[in-house]
Amino acid sequence: MSIWYPYKQMQSLGKIPTVIKAKGSMLYFEDGTQAIDAISSWWACIHGYAYRPLNRTLKKQVDRFSHVMLGGLTHTPALKLAAKLVEITPKGLNHVFFSDSGSVAVEVALKMAIQFWSNQGNKEKIKLISCKNSYHGDTFKAMQLSDDGDFTAAFSHILEKDFEIQIPENTNEYTQELQNFEALLITHSHTIAALVIEPIIQCAGGFNVYSSDYLDALNCLCVKYNVLTIYDEVATGFGRTGKLFATNHAKCVPDIMVLGKGLTAGYIGHAATIASTKVYEAFLSDEHNKALMHGPTFMGNPLACAVALKSIEIFQKKEYEKKILKIESTITHFFDTIQSEDIQGKRVLGAVGIIEVKNEKSIVGLKEFALENKVFIRPIGKMVYLMPSYRMKKKELLTILKTMKRWFEK
Ligand SMILES: Cc1ncc(COP(=O)(O)O)c(C=O)c1O
Known part of the structure; x- marks a missing residue:
């Protein structure tokens, strides 16, 4: 094969x-049969397949240029998409780092979080809190944060979790779990860089739905104990939970948000890690070593950015x-x-x-x-x-x- x-x-x-x-x-399949997806x-394909307005946008961009790197150069599709993402994501998330897949965008978020602390002279805050039943991708650090299961079993002997919390299924367990979370932070927050969580619904790792109040309670405790929050919206972003972002169901905003999948409506693999000004400013320095040393070849790919912009425009215009x-x-x-x-x-x-x-x-x-x-x-x-x-016909559904x-x- x-x-x-x-x-x-x-x-x-x-x-x-x-x-x-x-x-x-x-x-439509080669043997003449067909199926509703x-x-x-x-x-990822939030508008379905071969959607004409997106096809047209891509074709236009292909004729202009299909790729130019962001190392030492920039271009309008990337500038426009970054500005659009800042506009539509929750207030405070102002700085967009592009990459080519959800897993890599999660890795970027982790690098941002750990380096946020080390750039300020704190090399102790390196650990991460993840959640049971979560899934954050297939790269190594993303696997370490994901639930132990089929996706990670072959590497379980080298994937050691720093800290793992359980999001309770029953609301009557929330108080107890939050007390446990606070106890963890009281003892260990001096070593913890960030909490990484899928907001409102955990997808591939368990498909658990939980309340925005619980998410806010975790966020507040992180703020109280000086731990960054990373919301992984790779699966939930662009409408999946009923709002443009799952974070929009909640009151609190994360320090870093990760987007992928629906970003380009499934046309081209692309992702974005969006940081707050607080996080971004910790990288501003006269020292080169304090810069974020990451740069996927295809970050900000113009085809991906152009189709993402059109997809967002349609999402908003067509309610x-x-x-x-x-x-x-x-x-x-x-x-x-x-x-x-x-x-x-x-x-x-x-x-x-x-x-x-x-x-x-x-x-x-x-x-x-x-x-x-x-x-x-x-x-x-x-x-x-x-x-x-989202454009599936009712009959098909x-x-x-x-x-x-x-x-x-x-
Ligand atoms: C929540 C979440 N994070 C990260 C990823 C990884 O994204 P990708 O497959 O684009 O690497 C996924 C993929 O399913 C996901 O659901």
Whole structure:
């Protein structure tokens, strides 16, 4: 096999569909069949596939120039996108560092946080607090912060967590967990650079939804004990939770926010790490060593920036938040009708719907069953989830939901 596919034992890969065309929410396969994509290519293609306004923007930019590095040069698409991101992200986040993937953008955030302290002469604050059930990417430091599980198992012997907290599933455990968190900070904050957290919903690591009040409470304690906050919005950014950013559900703002996936509407891999002025200013100095020494070749790629700008413009002009709330309502109502003893829980937030099963065995074969019914769905562990494009037709969404219902009720 010449391609080495992700997250898959290649020995048992079997036959997978070959896509020859993708349009709207539909994937068209080489054998003449088709399927509705329930997860918009790992949640990135927020407007669906081959969306004309985005295609046109990209073609125009290709004719101007498709790549110019940001080392010693700059260009209008990057300048405009940075300004736009500062405008639309929560107040205080003012400085945008571009990179080429969510994982790298998380790494950049970690470098910013640790160097923030060392630039001020504090070389002790180097540790990180991460959360159980989280996922932050596949690079080494991102794996160290992610939950122990399938994604990290092969390296568990070299991935040692600094500190890990649990976000409680039940609100009645919040007070106790916050007391534990404060106790951790009282004892160890002098060694801790930052808390890294996915706001409001933890995605690939567990699909847990939690309250913005809890997030704010963690943030306040971090401020109190001088620990930076990094919100990883790679999955949640650009509308997934019903608001433009998940942080917008909360009152507090992080020191650093990470964006990826939906940033370029799935057209080109790109990401952004956005820092507060407090963080940025700690890097201003006469000493070169205090600069942020990071620079991915394709950072600020003009094609990525141009398509991101257009995507944001469409998101805002066409009131996508309203569209997402309609998706949320459709999923919520339909989920209420799906009953099965195999189901442990159901959760819906924005354009995310999750059915958690009690035992992974009960969803063996679901992917194939869905494909036979013209739906592409790809459970992770015990989670069957949908994250459709925001332009998915209601009829298509209902086809996905009916297929899930048939599976669980068969
Ligand atoms: C919350 C979160 N952070 C980081 C990443 C990594 O992003 P990428 O796959 O672009 O490296 C992901 C990917 O799923 C994610 O969901």
